[in-house]
Amino acid sequence: MITLRQLRYFEAVARHLHFGRAADECGISQPALSQQIREMEAILGLPLVERGARRVALTAKGTEIARRGLKILGDVRDLTDFARHGASVLSGMLKLGVIPSVAPYVLPRVLPRVQQTYPTLELQLRETRTDQLVDELLQGQLDLVLMALPTGEPGLDSRKLFEDRFLLASRAGAAVDETRLATPDQIEPERLLLLEDGHCLRDQALRYCGIARTERMNGFGAASLSTIMQMVANGYGVTLLPEMCVEVEARDARIALTRFAAPEPSREIGLVWRSSSPRRHDFDAFGDMLVAAIGETRSAS
Amino acid sequence: MITLRQLRYFEAVARHLHFGRAADECGISQPALSQQIREMEAILGLPLVERGARRVALTAKGTEIARRGLKILGDVRDLTDFARHGASVLSGMLKLGVIPSVAPYVLPRVLPRVQQTYPTLELQLRETRTDQLVDELLQGQLDLVLMALPTGEPGLDSRKLFEDRFLLASRAGAAVDETRLATPDQIEPERLLLLEDGHCLRDQALRYCGIARTERMNGFGAASLSTIMQMVANGYGVTLLPEMCVEVEARDARIALTRFAAPEPSREIGLVWRSSSPRRHDFDAFGDMLVAAIGETRSAS
DNA sequence: TAGGACGATAAGTCCTACCTATCGGGATCG
DNA sequence: CGATCCCGATAGGTAGGACTTATCGTCCTA
Numbered sequence: 001m002i003t004l005r006q007l008r009y010f011e012a013v014a015r016h017l018h019f020g021r022a023a024d025e026c027g028i029s030q031p032a033l034s035q036q037i038r039e040m041e042a043i044l045g046l047p048l049v050e051r052g053a054r055r056v057a058l059t060a061k062g063t064e065i066a067r068r069g070l071k072i073l074g075d076v077r078d079l080t081d082f083a084r085h086g087a088s089v090l091s092g093m094l095k096l097g098v099i100p101s102v103a104p105y106v107l108p109r110v111l112p113r114v115q116q117t118y119p120t121l122e123l124q125l126r127e128t129r130t131d132q133l134v135d136e137l138l139q140g141q142l143d144l145v146l147m148a149l150p151t152g153e154p155g156l157d158s159r160k161l162f163e164d165r166f167l168l169a170s171r172a173g174a175a176v177d178e179t180r181l182a183t184p185d186q187i188e189p190e191r192l193l194l195l196e197d198g199h200c201l202r203d204q205a206l207r208y209c210g211i212a213r214t215e216r217m218n219g220f221g222a223a224s225l226s227t228i229m230q231m232v233a234n235g236y237g238v239t240l241l242p243e244m245c246v247e248v249e250a251r252d253a254r255i256a257l258t259r260f261a262a263p264e265p266s267r268e269i270g271l272v273w274r275s276s277s278p279r280r281h282d283f284d285a286f287g288d289m290l291v292a293a294i295g296e297t298r299s300a301s
Numbered sequence: 302m303i304t305l306r307q308l309r310y311f312e313a314v315a316r317h318l319h320f321g322r323a324a325d326e327c328g329i330s331q332p333a334l335s336q337q338i339r340e341m342e343a344i345l346g347l348p349l350v351e352r353g354a355r356r357v358a359l360t361a362k363g364t365e366i367a368r369r370g371l372k373i374l375g376d377v378r379d380l381t382d383f384a385r386h387g388a389s390v391l392s393g394m395l396k397l398g399v400i401p402s403v404a405p406y407v408l409p410r411v412l413p414r415v416q417q418t419y420p421t422l423e424l425q426l427r428e429t430r431t432d433q434l435v436d437e438l439l440q441g442q443l444d445l446v447l448m449a450l451p452t453g454e455p456g457l458d459s460r461k462l463f464e465d466r467f468l469l470a471s472r473a474g475a476a477v478d479e480t481r482l483a484t485p486d487q488i489e490p491e492r493l494l495l496l497e498d499g500h501c502l503r504d505q506a507l508r509y510c511g512i513a514r515t516e517r518m519n520g521f522g523a524a525s526l527s528t529i530m531q532m533v534a535n536g537y538g539v540t541l542l543p544e545m546c547v548e549v550e551a552r553d554a555r556i557a558l559t560r561f562a563a564p565e566p567s568r569e570i571g572l573v574w575r576s577s578s579p580r581r582h583d584f585d586a587f588g589d590m591l592v593a594a595i596g597e598t599r600s601a602s
Numbered sequence: 603t604a605g606g607a608c609g610a611t612a613a614g615t616c617c618t619a620c621c622t623a624t625c626g627g628g629a630t631c632g
Numbered sequence: 633c634g635a636t637c638c639c640g641a642t643a644g645g646t647a648g649g650a651c652t653t654a655t656c657g658t659c660c661t662a
Contacts, residue, residue, distance in 0.1 A: 002381060004305050005650090019609060032651050034609065039649095044384035051609065060417040061384060067593060068380045072373055079369045080303060083345035083362060116361040150451035154567055157461055163576060266455055275464060292368065306619085320640060333620050335640065340619095352640065 004076060006040040007069040009033050013049060014066040017056045078281060090282050091120040097133040097145040098125065101201040101225060102269060105244045106146070110293045117289065130200045137274065144283055146290075148200050149268040157277075159287055160270040162294060165260075166205070166240040169232050172256040181261035184209045191237040193228045196221030201267070205240040208265040225249055242267065244294075305377060307341040308370040310334050314350060315367040318357045379582065391583050392421040398434040398446040399426065402502040402526060403570060406545045407447070411594045418590065431501045438575065445584055447591075449501050450569040458578075460588050461571040463595060466561075467506070470533050470542040473557040482562035485510045492538040494529045497522030502568070506541040509566040526550055543568065545595075 012022035013033070023033040041048050048062035058066060085091070098107065107125070114123060126133070126142060134153055136142045149158055168182040187209050194202045202221075218237070222228045226249060228239050233254040241249060241257065250257055271287050273279070313323035314334070324334040342349050349363035359367060386392075399408065408426070415424060427434070427443060435454055437443045450459055469483040488510050495503045503522075519538070523529045527550060529540050534555040542550065542558065551558055572588050574580070 001305065002377060004302065020607090028650090029652060030609075031611080031653085034611095035650080038610090044381060046384055056609085064418045064590075065380060065384055067589065068376065068383070072376050072380065075369065075373050075376065076303065079366060079373065080345060082369070083347055083366055117365045150453065152451065154464070154569065155564075160458055160576075163455075263456075268455065275461075288368070289365075321638090329619090330621060331640075332622085332642080335642095336619080339641090357640085 002040060002043050004073070006036050006043075007073055009036045010040060010048060011066060011069055011073060013037060013056070014058055014062070017058075019056065078285075082285075085120075090118045090285055093122045093124060093143075094282070094286075095124045095126065095141065095143045097136060097142045097147070098127050099130055099133065099147045099200065100127055101195065101199060101242065102146060102148075102244070103127045104225075105242075105248055106269075106290070106294065110290060113289060113293050129198045131198070134272075137272065140274075143273065143277065143279065144286065145272045146269065147272060148204070149270045149272070151272050155275055156272050157275045158270050158272045159283070160268050161287055161291055162269055163266050164269050165243045165264050165266040166208070167243060167246065168238060168258040168260060169229065169241040169250060170238040170256050170258065171232060171235040172254050180258075182258045183261050184265075187238060190218050192218070193220060193222065193231055193237040193239045195225070195228070196223060201240075201242070204265070204267050208240070229255065240265065244269075303341060303344050305374070307337050307344075308374055310337045311341060311349060312367060312370055312374060314338060314357070315359055315363070318359075320357065379586075383586075386421075391419045391586055394423045394425060394444075395583070395587075396425045396427065396442065396444045398437060398443045398448070399428050400431055400434065400448045400501065401428055402496065402500060402543065403447060403449075403545070404428045405526075406543075406549055407570075407591070407595065411591060414590060414594050430499045432499070435573070438573065441575075444574065444578065444580065445587065446573045447570065448573060449505065450571045450573070452573050456576055457573050458576045459571050459573045460584070461569050462588055462592050463570055464567050465570050466544045466565050466567040467509070467541040468544060468547065469539060469559040469561060470530065470551060471539040471557050471559065472533060472536040473555050481559075483559045484562050485566075488539060491519050493519070494521060494523065494532055494538040494540045496526070496529070497524060502541075502543070505566070505568050509541070530556065541566065545570075 009022065009026055009028075012025050013019065016022040016025065019034055019037075020030050023030040026033060037049060044065070046061055047059050048065060050057045050059055082090075103125075111123070114121060126136070130147050133142065133145045133147060134151060134156070137145050138153070138155065149160055151158055168187070189209070192205070192209065194205055196202070220237075222231075225241070225245055229241070229249045229252070231237060232239055233252045246257065271283055271290075273283050277283070310323065310327055310329075313326050314320065317323045317326065320335055320338075321331050324331040327334060338350060345366070347362055348360055349366060351358045351360055383391075404426075412424070415422060427437070431448050434443065434446045434448060435452060435457070438446050439454070439456065450461055452459055469488070490510070493506070493510065495506055497503070521538075523532075526542070526546055530542070530550045530553070532538060533540055534553040547558065572584055572591075574584050578584070
């Protein structure tokens with residue numbers, strides 16, 4: 001197996017293209033470095049360096065391996081930095097925005113883990129609708145937003161974390177046949193209960209059901225999914241419930257959940273940040289942790 | 302500095318939560334493993350493992366470090382796999398789709414590098430417009446698409462590679478004042494030359510200029526940027542030229558390029574694949590290589 | 603043709619990762 | 633309550649590997 005020491009030495013050679021100077025930088029003698037490079041070549045089974053007369057060059061594969069090695073060394077450095085003082089990686093202030101149809105379901109699973117893993121991280125939370133979050137992100141009032149993708153904004157980068165399917169929630173034993181897969185045409189517009197205008201979840205549901213804004217619907221718009229699910233339980237109508245909310249919102253025995261026929265409606269939940277932000281590493285680490293936290297609770301349930 | 306050997310041992314401890322069995326798996330004695338774990342804790346300056354009576358648990362930070370370590374070990378394995386036979390990473394068939402306004406400018410820089418770095422990779426290319434590419438991607442006829450983001454399709458994952466700004470291309474010395482930053486209202490719709498309908502570049506340009514499809518425009522629609530630039534050079538009109546095309550398409554001295562005032566119009570170029578695809582690793586590696594290839598030629602010029 | 607730059611080779615030293623043997627403490631059971 | 637056992641820590645010794653200095657071989661240059 002290759003060693004990190006070899007990667008460090010090779011990386012120095014790749015930069016200097018000169019054994020002597022690379023050895024110097026590494027604080028060892030030139031033969032020691034030569035030996036490690038040859039050892040590495042033997043392990044990998046191919047030449048990394050072309051020893052030309054008077055000059056040194058990397059082979060084609062050597063270039064690629066140097067690139068990968070550099071990334072690995074960076075990750076190792078991050079790991080030790082994290083261990084030593086949690087510093088430089090996810091420490092200090094992080095202003096996070098979350099949309100209302102995600103916050104109550106994800107944060108309880110994640111926040112304890114954040115406290116434990118990154119005790120020096122001061123997480124400042126903001127919960128509001130997508131367009132407001134995006135505005136505040138662009139203006140620098142937020143560092144990072146957890147929301148449904150895509151953003152549709154240039155200048156923002158994003159990373160998808162997971163897919164969240166929608167289920168049809170209805171009053172148990174009512175009109176919907178719960179033994180079959182649901183289809184969008186079963187949904188009567190006047191019985192569809194949704195969040196008020198401006199929530200992305202509302203738009204996603206309407207798009208799937210093929211309902212234009214203008215069409216006749218009940219004029220109802222709720223501020224929270226909890227309210228909507230109360231209404232569903234009492235037979236006021238039906239709604240599309242994201243899978244991540246099921247555990248919290250669909251405990252009432254009067255609520256029936258039906259999976260949709262393919263193509264199943266869903267939303268992509270992901271992280272969004274300014275492309276220009278220098279904290280990519282932090283966001284990656286934060287995203288990894290979110291995925292881990294969500295994955296755990298899912299497989300555990 | 303930490304070693305990969307320590308990471309491997311620690312990872313085994315994290316899985317077994319038992320020093321003896323972990324040592325067994327690593328093929329060493331239990332004291333040897335204990336020693337390396339303690340060495341690692343000394344280097345990182347914190348306890349990774351809670352030695353409780355009768356049972357072993359990871360500390361909070363230990364859990365996070367195990368996660369990071371696992372990723373590093375995976376990257377190292379990928380590196381050696383790549384070196385040994387280029388296998389499992391980017392080998393075999395890869396069907397890549399590219400949009401017409403990107404292909405001629407990116408592929409020449411990238412393909413030689415691909416050949417050299419991944420000689421066992423059979424890259425099969427397809428060039429057509431975005432919606433067609435997305436269809437073929439969803440149906441499995443393509444593995445990967447290089448295009449402008451976002452896709453707007455669920456079930457697809459993407460990764461932004463870089464931002465490609467638009468410049469105003471006009472005939473030198475003609476109506477446009479090249480000493481100042483351009484603004485969209487300077488563009489007369491009837492003089493704007495664009496690709497034919499269906500090209501994403503056309504839609505992006507129209508959106509920036511605030512021109513609705515219905516508005517009066519010249520009826521012209523070209524099949525290639527080359528043609529458009531020929532027309533610009535000869536004074537038939539102006540166009541929005543992506544920065545990546547400048548080197549190839551704007552050599553004619555009769556063409557003047559003007560940067561736009563902020564917010565500069567741009568497009569995001571990225572890779573897109575099916576969320577369900579098992580080849581994430583390949584795509585990551587391919588994306589890294591694209592970024593490296595583009596970065597090189599940019600900084601070199 | 604002599605000199606110099608540079609990487610490879612050779613021989614010796616020291617560190618470190620490993621082994622076996624043993625200890626110590628907390629749980630478990632008669 | 634004491635015997636036992638499970639399991640990680642400690643101790644002491646060994647072998648291999650990473651480093652050193654010294655020297656060689658080769659190619660370029662003057």
